Amino acid sequence: QLQLVESGGGLVQPGGSLRLSCAASGFTLDNYHIGWFRQAPGKEREGVLCINNSGGKTTYADSVKGRFTISRDTAKNTVYLQMNSLKPEDTAVYYCAAGIGSYSRTCQGREIGYWGKGTLVTVSS
Numbered sequence: 001q002l003q004l005v006e007s008g009g010g011l012v013q014p015g016g017s018l019r020l021s022c023a024a025s026g027f028t029l030d031n032y033h034i035g036w037f038r039q040a041p042g043k044e045r046e047g048v049l050c051i052n053n054s055g056g057k058t059t060y061a062d063s064v065k066g067r068f069t070i071s072r073d074t075a076k077n078t079v080y081l082q083m084n085s086l087k088p089e090d091t092a093v094y095y096c097a098a099g100i101g102s103y104s105r106t107c108q109g110r111e112i113g114y115w116g117k118g119t120l121v122t123v124s125s
Contacts, residue, residue, distance in 0.1 A: 002114065003116075004022055006095065006117070007020070008020040009119030012086055014087060014088060014124075014125055015085060017082070017083060018083045019081065019082050019083070020080065021078050021079075022034065022096030027114075030053060032053055032113065033098070034051050034079045035048075035049070035096070035107055036048040036095070037096075040089075045109065048068065050103070050106055051070045051072060053103075057103065067084050068081060070082075079096060090123050093119065093120050093121075095115060095117075097109065097115050099113065
């Protein structure tokens with residue numbers, strides 16, 4: 001079965017850290033640009049950051065620059081989202097996506113071949 005599965009979400013205090021994982025099964029992530037997106041209650045989905053298929057280019061939303069990083073592990077067929085200095089406004093369901101179009105469209109959440117089902121991140125004291 002071809003799918004993306006996110007994991008690593010949970011409850012964390014402000015200022016804490018979490019690492020989300022996005023694991024692929026049935027296909028090779030290295031062939032795709034990967035984006036992380038989030039959707040907070042009552043808000044539209046927004047792009048958080050993305051990485052191109054070679055891992056040489058990344059794009060960050062201004063709201064997470066300096067706090068979040070994205071990386072790929074080819075051997076594990078997994079992409080990670082490291083989130084540091086978390087804030088209550090980071091609370092959302094986080095989704096990963098594998099793009100089948102251009103890098104820029106992947107970062108916009110367009111031309112996506114696979115979406116994960118999401119993992120909830122709650123930042124609260």
